[in-house]
Amino acid sequence: MRGAKSAKWVVGAIVIALAATACGGSDDGNGDGKGAGQAGGTFRMGITEPVAIDPYNAQESEGILVTDNLFTGLYEPTPDGKVIPALATSKTVSDDGKTWTFKIKPGTKFTNGETVDAAAFIRGWNRVAQKKSASDVAYHMAGIAGFDDVQAGKSDSMSGLSAPDANTLQVKLSKPDFEFDIKTTHTVFSPVPKVAGDGKNKAFNETPIGNGPFKMQGSWQHNKSITLVRNDSYGLTKAHLDKVQIDILNANNGVTLEYQGFESGQYDWARMPTPQQPTAKAKYEPQGEWIQVDANGMNYLLPITDNGPMKNVKAREAVSYAIDRDLIIKGVFQGMMTKSTTILPPVFTDVYTKDLCTSCVKQDKAKAKQLAAEGGLKPGTTIELAYNTGAGHEEWIQAVQKQLEDVLGLKVKATGKPFAELLADQQKPKASGLYRFAWGADYPTPDNFLFPLLDTASINKDASGKVTGDNRSRYSSKTFDDLVAKARGTKDQAGRNELYKQAEKVALDDMALIPLWNRTQLRLANTKKFNNVKMDFHEDPTLAEISLK
Incomplete structure (x- = not known):
């Protein structure tokens, strides 16, 4: 991921420098010993214009931030680099490392009511690989049998993908890969509904319909804003926040605007200009609003x-x-x-x-x-x-x-x-x-x-x-x-x-x-108003876990 650990490569060096009120030692997920915190609230932040927010081409930290919260795949990475199940309930791999079989949690839905099943994953993966999509991130699927033919325009579907039943996804690889399951944490491996069409479907590109903890409110307003709201029909643990308001800032001074927005109370998460980092640390670390991660x-x-x-x-x-x-x-x-x-x-x-x-x-x-x-x-x-x-x-x-x-x-x-x-x-x-x-x-x-x-x-x-x-x-x-x-x-x-x-x-x-x-x-985070504000694996805020204090 341009900017933005297998289960074996746990990122032990990560240090999140928050005060105890933000991420203490309790096991309630909020670190304040007060349970899950309150539902509701709007979390506000600024980014620069993403390349894409649709899984077929989401690639840099800005696009991944949005896409990762709109879609849920088989597995996901924790902030410290472990890989944990999301929609996958089990996995098996053949002795030769070329055939993977995933069981998928039944009964979950996209926000338009369509079922998330093995066919939805196959649909999403083929959509990425197709030549007409011209995806910059399709190479993540290069090991799947039939990928080259799809990339060359000889076929619209990879021969290595099949669904033995509605909730079983089988993946045959052209070469052994004993880490293929780890790769499925990338948003490019997201399932998509039938209405997604191909990768150049502008309506879906602008307003993706996903199965994640949040959904779009309106469409992507280019160079202006993206608004996410909680998906109350989410099939896993639901988000606490009502809304995430993302302003798209001028690319020439985005970091400065983020920092100024945090200082004025406009934003709850921000980067800062390099010359301002020591000043910001001196001011906000004692208040528990400073995050520093060796990423x-x-x-x-x-x-x-x-x-x-x-x-x-x-x-x-x-x-x-x-x-x-x-x-x-x-x-x-x-x-x-x-x-x-x-x-x-x-x-x-x-x-x-x-x-x-x-x-x-x-x-x-x-x-x-x-x-x-x-x-x-x-x-x-x-x-x-x-x-x-x-x-x-x-x-x-x-x-x-x-x-x-x-x-x-x-x-x-x-x-x-x-x-x-x-x-x-x-x-x-x-x-x-x-x-x-x-x-x-x-x-x-x-x-x-x-x-x-x-x-x-x-x-x-x-x-x-x-x-x-x-x-x-x-x-x-x-x-x-x-x-x-x-x-x-x-x-x-x-x-x-x-x-x-x-x-x-x-x-x-x-x-x-x-x-x-x-x-x-380095980030600034509004831990006075919100619980569990941390940096995720992709160096973005953990939106699905944040709650009001």
């Missing part, structure tokens, strides 16, 4: 590896050596970030290998210049450094820009764009240069970093050369691909861990991504 995500520079000045691996290494991460963390982030030297985040403790990226450990100007010369990155070369506006990236982008210019003599064109435009630019056939890039896990396994971001199968170029997958760097290595495939087909957890480590090293030796800093998420 399951990472921050990188994304180099385009098949075109332009970053095509040569030595040029990419030169850029990495030229960046003084320690100085940026101290000066820009004021110590509130930690340096990254890996592709996989530290919270994946069983696979984390510190300092795997040797060019990330310490700035080395001489080494940077040497590699730049060897990689054809000459002084005076113009490179675009693109980033999304309104999310607090301006200060560190300027710092990276200056370091690359000072150390390597490059002409760095730092270009800020709205998030949706930035994502679209990364996909263009002739994209080149560097992009600000972050990734928060969609589901809790290292596979969700390695396969989406770096596997050849996740490039998904169309006839024009446009990339529709998440491998926006266009990195391709058979050695890497084979290691990931072997890991998926390894039943033993320890064996998978070792293969993940090997795959990560191959990618870092090629500098397929340039690590910057680990993903520490």
Whole structure:
């Protein structure tokens, strides 16, 4: 998930810095020892414009926030990275890792009254995979038998999906994958009602009809607002909140507007501009309204590896050596970030290998210049450094820009764009240069970093050369691909861990991504008015669990 642990990879490093009134040690779900809290109330927050709120293409944290609360799938991740059942009542996997069978809780409904059954899951998954949908997240289903034919337009349904009975879903995979159940926590694996139609059904795209704890009130008002209300017919534990009011803020200063809105009492959840973080912490942490999480995500520079000045691996290494991460963390982030030297985040403790990226450990100007010369990155070369506006990236982008210019003599064109435009630019056939890039896990396994971001199968170029997958760097290595495939087909957890480590090293030796800093998420939360306001696995508020005090 752009920004945003199997049951084995529990994210033990997460620390949620709330006061005891927000998340104490009681087992009542609210942490205040007073039971479930009161139903009702409106929770208010701001986001920037999502790419999609329909499961067929929801992909970044804003879109996932909405989609995850409108739809419920087979399994869901807890904030600490465990995987727990949602609509799945059981699962079995064949000895060869290629056939999964899920039993589905009977009797639940979509908000239009349609039944949620195995056919609804098959309908939703096929809808994502179909060529006409042009989904950026369809690759999550690449392991299902028949996926390639559906993607190519040869069929509208994957041969690997079947329903032996109304509440049994059987999935046959083209290759072994002993973590397939974990992947179903992604919203792309949501069921959909018959009225959903195909992925380009504008009416459904704008007003999705789901089976989750909330439902839409009206349609998505682009660049204005999205309103969710409690789904009182929800088939699992019902939400407490009456309403969630989501304002869509100007992409150029969204984080600033969130922070100002929290300070004025307009919002109950907010990010804050990087320069304001120490002030905000000093003010709100003593009040129990500060959340700090070492999250399951990472921050990188994304180099385009098949075109332009970053095509040569030595040029990419030169850029990495030229960046003084320690100085940026101290000066820009004021110590509130930690340096990254890996592709996989530290919270994946069983696979984390510190300092795997040797060019990330310490700035080395001489080494940077040497590699730049060897990689054809000459002084005076113009490179675009693109980033999304309104999310607090301006200060560190300027710092990276200056370091690359000072150390390597490059002409760095730092270009800020709205998030949706930035994502679209990364996909263009002739994209080149560097992009600000972050990734928060969609589901809790290292596979969700390695396969989406770096596997050849996740490039998904169309006839024009446009990339529709998440491998926006266009990195391709058979050695890497084979290691990931072997890991998926390894039943033993320890064996998978070792293969993940090997795959990560191959990618870092090629500098397929340039690590910057680990993903520490900071939020302000109105714990004076609401109980159980925490950050979920996707770095969004736990809307379905929040209640009035």
